[in-house]
Amino acid sequence: MQQSNAAATALYDHAGVGSLHNAGPAGGDAGDAVMARWLQSAGLQHLASPLASTGIDQRLLPNLLMQGYGAQSTEEKQRLFKLMRNLNINGESGLEPYTPTAQNSGGPAASDGFYSPEFRGDLGAGLLNLHAMDDTELLSEHVTPEPFEPSLFIPGVNKAFENDFNATTNWQQKEQSDADASASLFSANEKEISSTRENNVAKIKVVVRKRPLNKKEISRKEDDIVTVSENALTVHEPKLKVDLTAYVEKHEFCFDAVLDENVNNDEVYHATVEPIIPIIFQRTKATCFAYGQTGSGKTFTMQPLPLRAAQDLVRFLHQPIYRNQRFKLWLSYFEIYVKEVQILQTMTGKLGLRVLKLIKAFWLLRSAFVLWTMTRFIYHFVGANSPKCSVTLLLAIQGQL
Numbered sequence: 247m248q249q250s251n252a253a254a255t256a257l258y259d260h261a262g263v264g265s266l267h268n269a270g271p272a273g274g275d276a277g278d279a280v281m282a283r284w285l286q287s288a289g290l291q292h293l294a295s296p297l298a299s300t301g302i303d304q305r306l307l308p309n310l311l312m313q314g315y316g317a318q319s320t321e322e323k324q325r326l327f328k329l330m331r332n333l334n335i336n337g338e339s340g341l342e343p344y345t346p347t348a349q350n351s352g353g354p355a356a357s358d359g360f361y362s363p364e365f366r367g368d369l370g371a372g373l374l375n376l377h378a379m380d381d382t383e384l385l386s387e388h389v390t391p392e393p394f395e396p397s398l399f400i401p402g403v404n405k406a407f408e409n410d411f412n413a414t415t416n417w418q419q420k421e422q423s424d425a426d427a428s429a430s431l432f433s434a435n436e437k438e439i440s441s442t443r444e445n446n447v448a449k450i451k452v453v454v455r456k457r458p459l460n461k462k463e464i465s466r467k468e469d470d471i472v473t474v475s476e477n478a479l480t481v482h483e484p485k486l487k488v489d490l491t492a493y494v495e496k497h498e499f500c501f502d503a504v505l506d507e508n509v510n511n512d513e514v515y516h517a518t519v520e521p522i523i524p525i526i527f528q529r530t531k532a533t534c535f536a537y538g539q540t541g542s543g544k545t546f547t548m549q550p551l552p553l554r555a556a557q558d559l560v561r562f563l564h565q566p567i568y569r570n571q572r573f574k575l576w577l578s579y580f581e582i583y584v585k586e587v588q589i590l591q592t593m594t595g596k597l598g599l600r601v602l603k604l605i606k607a608f609w610l611l612r613s614a615f616v617l618w619t620m621t622r623f624i625y626h627f628v629g630a631n632s633p634k635c636s637v638t639l640l641l642a643i644q645g646q647l
């Protein structure tokens with residue numbers, strides 16, 4: 247490596263005195279000599295003479311080399327690749343940046359040379375500097391979690407969403423109170439915050455749940471390629487460079503919440519459905535659905551949610567504040583299979599409540615069936631081409647879209 251750097255430096259130095267690139271399109275003796283020394287440094291001197299005899303524009307030679315011109319074996323191609331990388335095309339190796347010398351300042355401009363943008367452009371087609379690639383290009387934009395509006399009636403129920411909201415608004419309140427202790431100003435500010443809150447209520451909350459590797463995947467010794475941190479998950483995608491070295495490309499995605507493989511179904515309920523139950527009592531519509539590849543855990547995740555939601559709904563209906571508001575509980579099951587919607591059962595009022603208690607035992611089986619068909623439907627129309635990933639998306643929607 248040391249050797250090839252030295253050769254690259256030689257090539258670089260010669261650029262200043264008009265050797266390789268200043269030799270013009272037809273090349274020159276000095277340019278040939280530098281090229282030969284450079285190739286020799288990697289034990290590839292045998293590639294120099296065929297190239298020199300071609301009469302090809304010297305500036306195209308590195309590009310041709312990278313395309314395999316002259317090199318026979320994979321090992322030779324790999325050596326060429328390393329050699330080219332050490333040329334510091336992107337200014338990232340140990341070489342100093344090119345500064346035009348007094349000698350060349352009067353001659354052809356540096357921009358015409360080996361390191362010129364024009365030349366780099368030529369190299370670009372054949373030389374892909376993977377080390378210079380910026381993985382962050384693949385990062386999604388940072389998404390600031392937007393909470394649901396907490397219920398006005400049942401403080402404390404919207405724990406998860408309220409925590410999110412408090413995190414974003416606490417600093418505003420603190421700054422304001424520090425700056426001005428005046429109660430009237432504070433209350434004006436509170437009004438402002440409250441109106442901002444009303445205008446900025448997120449209508450959709452997206453939660454991702456990662457499932458653990460299953461027995462089959464473990465027995466096949468598959469890697470767990472998803473890691474979770476706070477509200478982001480990273481997919482570690484194994485890839486191969488052009489020189490066949492393995493590397494891992496990271497793709498990071500942000501969501502309102504990301505639940506790792508250790509969370510239980512109760513925690514899923516707390517993070518997704520529980521906060522939207524009180525919202526229903528504000529006469530707002532709420533929906534929760536799951537999306538994900540087959541086997542990613544949609545049924546496992548969704549199955550316990552309707553029962554938990556029904557328990558909370560009944561509990562709310564019995565609270566004094568709602569008891570006299572003539573709320574009706576109306577349950578219906580329907581199956582969506584391909585293009586057909588079939589209503590399985592509908593119940594209203596007190597009958598609904600009574601039947602709800604009776605069917606508790608059958609609830610799990612029935613909801614699993616309905617959710618299974620629903621998710622199959624969603625998968626069929628939306629997810630057929632999605633990449634394999636062991637995560638389930640839970641979309642908790644409040645209000646009318």
Ligand SMILES: Nc1ncnc2c1ncn2[C@@H]1O[C@H](COP(=O)(O)OP(=O)(O)OP(=O)(O)O)[C@@H](O)[C@H]1O
Binds near residue numbers: 507544618622
């Ligand atoms: N978080 C989890 N923890 C433990 N096991 C899980 C988890 N999520 C899913 N599983 C298991 O993974 C398997 C597949 O899950 P599930 O049937 O829910 O997937 P699915 O997305 O509904 O698949 P399909 O779309 O084919 O119906 C099941 O055996 C389930 O028990």
